[in-house]
Amino acid sequence: MRPVLANMGLVLQIAGILIAFPIVMGFIYNETQAIIALFITGFAFFSTGFILNALSIRQWLDFRQSCILLTGTFFVLGFIGSIPYFSLNVFNDTSISARFVNSFFESISGYTTTGFTLISDIDALPRSIVFYRSFTHLVGGLGIVLIMLAFFYRGKTLEHLTKVINLVGGPTNSIKRSFISVLEIYVLYVVLLSGLFYALDYAGLAESISIVLSSFMTGGFSPTADMSKYTFFPSGGLLILMMFLGAISFFIHHRIFSKKFMSAITKELVAFIFIIFAGIIAVQAAYPASLETISFNVVSASTTTGFSTMDFAAIPENVKLIFIALMFIGGMSISTAGGIKVFRVLLLFKAVSFTIGSVIGRTTDRISIDGHEYCRRDIITNLLFIILSGAAVIVVTFMLSFAGFSLADSLFEATSAFSTVGLTTGIVSVSLATHLKAALILLMVLGRVEIIAFLVAVTRIKAQKNHAHVPATSKE
Helix, strand or coil: CHHHHHHHHHHHHHHHHHCHHHHHHHHHCCCHHHHHHHHHHHHHHHHHHHHHHHHCCCCCCCHHHHHHHHHHHHHHHHHHCCHHHHHHCCCCCCCHHHHHHHHHHHHHHHHCCCCCCCCCCHHHCCHHHHHHHHHHHHHHHCCHHHHHHHHHCCCHHHHHHHHHCCCCCCCCCCHHHHHHHHHHHHHHHHHHHHHHHHHCCCCCHHHHHHHHHHHHCCCCCCCCCCHHHHCCCCHHHHHHHHHHHHHCCHHHHHHHHCCCCHHHCCHHHHHHHHHHHHHHHHHHHHCCCCHHHHHHHHHHHHCCCCCCCCCCCCCCHHHHHHHHHHHHHCCCCCCCCCCCCHHHHHHHHHHHHHHHHHHCCCCCCEEEECCEEEEHHHHHHHHHHHHHHHHHHHHHHHHHHHCCCCHHHHHHHHHHHHCCCCCCCCCCCCCCCHHHHHHHHHHHHHHHHCHHHHHHHHCCCCCECCECCCCCCCCC
16 A cells, blocks of 8 residues: 555645645735635645655556555545645534535535535635635646656556546657646646636636636636626637537547648547537437527536526426436547547447347457447456446335335436536535545545446456456547
8 A cells, every 4th residue: 555655645735836826816806814714724734745745655556556546545545635624614514424414415525526515605705715626626637647647657557547537548659748738738727718818808717717627627616606698699608619628538629739630530529529419319309498508508517517497406307317317428538528528438339249249249349439349358347347337226216215205307317417517406405414425535536437447446456476467448
């Protein structure tokens, strides 16, 4: 565990440094109490990271250690990141234990880019805390664990870490360079989109940046209680664009920036666009709402962003099922979106013809999607991922339904948590039982790190010596 703690220490130190951005926002708006809370948070991140770094051994990690690092880091980020919510008591809790649980839930929701919130009055929050909430989407969405390690480590540690989050076959020949490219392109997007949103006078500086971080990182924390004012044309069109850009593969962004426009049109991208349009048509046929409203909410669900202008508690169950399917599928691989990912849906359809071909004696044992080949083991691993993901959602669905909520609403909420969406039928609230909040927290982390990596982290199964098996993952 000592090598894992050393690497985690580095991540926490970097997270502590990044808290400087919300602190600066606090100084801009002269919010003394918020500044103190954020200073404490930054110090806690940095000092904890420094201690772990000093007392632990820095060395290469194997695949299982990398899974432990990724999973554990999200829990630790959520724990320390809950300090501003706890110290300011943004939930108005009278119980210390309830305040801690709610703060931890809110923090995990931010870092996993889910967007569930227990805060009833967003507009009453200090602007720097609103910015901090959205900023946690950036930290979690970009995979701070891996991007920052790329600057300091090389060799097998980085190779194993990339396999944990499916970042294989990157846009450049160097994995480390791939991480730097991720950072450069995404930061450029955030700066340009924030500047555009602010220049068009849609919102103030802090709110503009918060909206961009929440939409482009597909996080969904709303910086205002009334998001509807931003959902109509032209600001609504810009929000839809930002959500879509956040949910498509980073490799597509890289190819566009590299002026390789034709190679940016992949089967997964075409399938993702088809799913969005099919969802809009299906909801439009079953629910009497404007095309503008339906389009916004379907894109929000498909990209797993979680912005909402519909009352999901009031919509018919057949419409809820459409949104559940959209959320479970989610966005594209190698993006900030959650869900099982579109490429796995393509792989599932391809597996049917593959299986039929195997039965009738076809000799090929590989499936090709967007120029990347998947062998039999890849197919089994990814199909197992879908099954396990569905099983995790069903378990929490029954936990919620046994607590008295309807089966449809329970399934909607559990899917939203696993796919890191944040859309809700109203089940998620301050009054929700602690054990149910804990179940949703676990689902959010599972959805962010992916269930195979989580199982590798928590099980004691060891790989054979000199023949470590690494679960096959998406290359695109």
